[in-house]
Amino acid sequence: MTGSVTTAPASADAELLELHRRGRLAADYPRVRALVHDLTGLELARAGQLLSRVSADEIAAAHPGTTAVTVAITGHSTVTGLVAPLTAELARYGWPLRPYVADFDGYVFELSDPGSGLYRAGAALTVCLLDPTIVFDEVPTPWQPDDVESVLAGKLALLERLVAAFERQSAGTLVLNTMPLPRLYTAQIVDYRSRARLGRIWRAANIALLELAERHPALTVVDLDPLVAEGVAARDPRLAVYTKSQLSPDLLAAYARELGHLVRATRGRTKKCLVLDLDNTVWGGIVGDDGIDGIEVAETYRGEAFRAIQKAAKQLGHQGVLIAAVSKNEPETVRRVLAEHPEMTLREQDFVRVIANWGPKHDNIAALAQDLNLGLDSFVFVDDSPYERALVGRELPDVTVVPLRTDPATYLPCILADGWFDARALTDEDRQRSAMYRGDLARREIRANFSSIDDYLADLAIVVELAPVAPGQYERLSQTTLRTNQFNLTTERLQPADIQTRAEDPAHLVLAVRSRDRFGDNGLVGAVLARREDDRLVIDNMLLSCRVFSRGIEESCLSALLGHAVTTGMNEVTASFRPTAKNGKVRAFLPDNGFTVAAESPEATVYRHDLAVIADVPPYIDLHASFERVAP
Amino acid sequence: MTSIEQFLSLIHTEVGLELAVEDIDRGFDQVAGWDSLHLLTLITALEETTGQQISMPDVLQATKLADIYGLAAIS
Numbered sequence: 001m002t003g004s005v006t007t008a009p010a011s012a013d014a015e016l017l018e019l020h021r022r023g024r025l026a027a028d029y030p031r032v033r034a035l036v037h038d039l040t041g042l043e044l045a046r047a048g049q050l051l052s053r054v055s056a057d058e059i060a061a062a063h064p065g066t067t068a069v070t071v072a073i074t075g076h077s078t079v080t081g082l083v084a085p086l087t088a089e090l091a092r093y094g095w096p097l098r099p100y101v102a103d104f105d106g107y108v109f110e111l112s113d114p115g116s117g118l119y120r121a122g123a124a125l126t127v128c129l130l131d132p133t134i135v136f137d138e139v140p141t142p143w144q145p146d147d148v149e150s151v152l153a154g155k156l157a158l159l160e161r162l163v164a165a166f167e168r169q170s171a172g173t174l175v176l177n178t179m180p181l182p183r184l185y186t187a188q189i190v191d192y193r194s195r196a197r198l199g200r201i202w203r204a205a206n207i208a209l210l211e212l213a214e215r216h217p218a219l220t221v222v223d224l225d226p227l228v229a230e231g232v233a234a235r236d237p238r239l240a241v242y243t244k245s246q247l248s249p250d251l252l253a254a255y256a257r258e259l260g261h262l263v264r265a266t267r268g269r270t271k272k273c274l275v276l277d278l279d280n281t282v283w284g285g286i287v288g289d290d291g292i293d294g295i296e297v298a299e300t301y302r303g304e305a306f307r308a309i310q311k312a313a314k315q316l317g318h319q320g321v322l323i324a325a326v327s328k329n330e331p332e333t334v335r336r337v338l339a340e341h342p343e344m345t346l347r348e349q350d351f352v353r354v355i356a357n358w359g360p361k362h363d364n365i366a367a368l369a370q371d372l373n374l375g376l377d378s379f380v381f382v383d384d385s386p387y388e389r390a391l392v393g394r395e396l397p398d399v400t401v402v403p404l405r406t407d408p409a410t411y412l413p414c415i416l417a418d419g420w421f422d423a424r425a426l427t428d429e430d431r432q433r434s435a436m437y438r439g440d441l442a443r444r445e446i447r448a449n450f451s452s453i454d455d456y457l458a459d460l461a462i463v464v465e466l467a468p469v470a471p472g473q474y475e476r477l478s479q480t481t482l483r484t485n486q487f488n489l490t491t492e493r494l495q496p497a498d499i500q501t502r503a504e505d506p507a508h509l510v511l512a513v514r515s516r517d518r519f520g521d522n523g524l525v526g527a528v529l530a531r532r533e534d535d536r537l538v539i540d541n542m543l544l545s546c547r548v549f550s551r552g553i554e555e556s557c558l559s560a561l562l563g564h565a566v567t568t569g570m571n572e573v574t575a576s577f578r579p580t581a582k583n584g585k586v587r588a589f590l591p592d593n594g595f596t597v598a599a600e601s602p603e604a605t606v607y608r609h610d611l612a613v614i615a616d617v618p619p620y621i622d623l624h625a626s627f628e629r630v631a632p
Numbered sequence: 633m634t635s636i637e638q639f640l641s642l643i644h645t646e647v648g649l650e651l652a653v654e655d656i657d658r659g660f661d662q663v664a665g666w667d668s669l670h671l672l673t674l675i676t677a678l679e680e681t682t683g684q685q686i687s688m689p690d691v692l693q694a695t696k697l698a699d700i701y702g703l704a705a706i707s
Contacts, residue, residue: 017645020645020648021644021645046645046646049646049647049648049673050648052648053648053649053665080669081669081672084673238688239672242688242689242692243672243688243692245672249676
C-alpha cells in the first residue's frame with residue numbers, strides 16, 4: 001500500500017476526531033458546528049471533551065465573527081461535569097463556551113458577594129446546580145422526613161435571598177433546577193407512610209423552586225423531572241461517592257441540552273416557522289396514490305402516530321409558531337384533504353401557508369421565507385424522506401433540518417427533541433402571530449393590484465401609536481429586542497428587567513410602537529429606546545418587526561421623536577448603526593432621514609441629526625405619538 | 633489495553649491531550665494541561681475499551697498516568 005492514501009472519514013464523529021488530531025478544532029470551527037449538530041449520546045459527550053480543551057479566545061481569533069457565550073457554573077457539589085456537555089451543545093449553534101466554574105460548594109459565597117469571581121465573569125447565564133446532597137448533607141443521622149422538611153425550608157429561604165442578590169448584581173439570567181429524589185434516599189425509609197411523606201415534602205420543595213421563577217424575572221428554573229422521566233439516571237453511584245459529582249453525566253448532558261435552548265432563546269435565536277412535509281409526515285400514506293380516503297390520520301396504528309404530530313403542530317401554532325406545509329402534490333388534492341377529510345386535526349387555517357406543487361422544496365421554502373420576511377435560519381424543516389432532508393440541508397444550510405428515525409411513532413419526539421421554539425415567555429402577540437402573518441400575506445396579494453405603492457399604503461389606512469411602554473408590555477418589548485434581527489440598529493438584546501430599569505429612569509425614553517390597518521391589529525411591532533444627555537437626545541436603538549417595515553411606520557416614529565427632541569429643547573440627536581449579518585436593511589435608514597456621519601469604526605457608525613430640517617410624517621400614516629409617562 | 637502507545641492514543645482521543653511516553657511517569661501536576669476531571673473521562677473510556685470495571689478509588693489515588701495504565705493493564 002502506498003503511504004499517501006487519504007480516506008474520507010466515515011462519520012461526523014470520525015471527522016471531528018481527525019480535526020482534533022490535526023489540531024484544527026479552532027481553525028475549522030464552522031465545520032465543527034456542522035459535525036456536532038446531529039451528534040447524540042456518547043459521541044456528543046466525546047465531542048464536548050475535545051472541544052472543551054479549545055478556548056473561546058482561540059476560536060474567536062480564528063473566526064472574528066463568532067460570539068462566545070459566558071456561562072458561570074456553581075453549586076453545592078462538583079459542577080465541572082457540566083462544562084464539556086455544555087461546550088458541545090453550544091457548539092451545535094456555533095457558539096464557543098467561555099466557562100467560569102466556581103469553587104466546590106461555593107454557591108452561597110459567590111452569589112451573595114457582589115465582588116465575587118462569578119459576578120466579575122459577567123456571564124449571560126449563571127447556572128447554580130442543585131442536587132439532593134444540598135439537603136441530605138445536612139440532615140442528622142438517623143433522619144426522618146421532618147428533618148428533610150426543615151432543611152429544605154431553610155434552603156428555599158436561602159435560595160430566594162441569593163436570587164434577590166443576583167438580581168441586584170447581574171443583568172444576566174440565573175438558572176436553577178428542580179432536584180431529583182433518588183431511590184437511594186427513599187429506600188432508607190422503611191415504612192410506606194413515611195416514605196410517601198418524604199416524597200410529598202420533596203415535591204413541595206420542587207414546586208416552591210418552580211414558583212420562585214414567577215416572582216423573579218431574571219430567574220429560570222429548569223424542571224429536571226421530564227428529563228429523568230425519559231429514562232436518564234439521575235445519579236451515578238461511583239461518581240457521586242468518589243468525586244462528589246451528584247448528578248450523573250447523562251443527566252448533565254440532558255440538562256446541558258436544555259441550557260442550550262435557553263441560551264438560544266435569550267440570544268433571540270428562537271425558530272419561528274415549522275415547515276412540514278405532508279405525505280408520510282403529517283398523514284400516513286401518499287394521498288396521490290392512496291386517495292383521500294386511503295390516508296391514515298387517526299384510529300389506525302400508524303394513524304395515531306400522525307394524529308399525535310398534527311395535534312402537536314396545532315399546539316405549537318397556538319403559541320406563535322408559524323406552521324407551513326411544503327408538499328410535492330396536486331394543490332387541489334391537498335386542499336380537499338385539509339377541507340374535507342373528517343379525521344384531520346390540522347385544517348387550512350392552522351397553516352400560515354400550504355404550498356403544494358412539484359417544485360423543489362428548497363425553492364418553495366426560500367420563497368416562503370421571502371414572503372414572510374423571515375431569515376432562513378428561522379425555519380425548521382420536517383420530512384420523512386431522507387432525500388428531501390438532505391437536499392434542503394444542502395441547498396439551504398441555514399434551515400434546521402430535523403433528523404427523523406424510521407418509525408412514525410418516533411417522529412414527534414424527534415421534532416420536539418431540540419426545543420427549537422422555546423421562548424423565555426409568551427405574549428398575546430405570540431398567540432395571534434399566525435393570524436397576523438396570514439394577514440400579511442393577504443396584504444401582499446392586494447398590493448399587486450395597486451399601480452403605486454403610495455396608493456396601496458393609503459388604502460391600508462395605517463394607524464401608528466408611539467407611546468411610553470406600560471409595565472404590562474415589558475415582556476413583549478423585551479421579546480421584540482430578542483427576536484428582531486433585520487430592522488434593528490444595534491441588535492442590543494434586552495431582558496424584561498432591563499426594560500423595566502430604563503422605563504423607570506426619567507432620563508430614558510422607552511417607547512412602544514403599535515400599528516393596525518384595515519386588515520387588522522398588528523399589535524406591538526417595534527420599539528424606540530433613547531435617553532437625554534444634557535441637550536442631546538441619544539437614540540440607543542430603534543427596532544421594528546420585519547412584518548411591518550417599509551410602510552412608513554419607521555419614518556413616522558423617527559419624525560415624531562425628532563419633533564419631540566426640538567420641543568424639549570434638545571440641540572441634536574445621535575444614533576448608532578452596528579452592522580450584523582442580518583441588519584443590512586437598515587444601514588441607510590439614518591442617512592436617508594437627515595442624519596450625517598459623526599464617527600465611523602468597523603463596529604459602528606455614529607450618526608448625528610442637527611434638528612434643522614425634520615422630514616414630515618408620511619401622509620398615509622395616521623400617527624398618534626405621546627411621550628409622557630402615565631403615572632402608575 | 634496492550635501497549636503504552638494505545639493508552640496514550642486513548643488519552644488523546646478521549647481526553648483531548650497529546651502526551652509523550654515520558655509524560656506517564658511524571659506527577660499529574662507536571663503534565664501540561666492535565667486536570668483531575670480528566671480522570672473520570674479516562675476511567676469511562678478505559679472501561680469501555682477493556683470491558684472491565686476499574687477501581688475508581690485506586691484511579692483517584694494515582695499520582696501519575698503510569699499508575700492508571702497499570703490498573704487498566706491488570707484488569
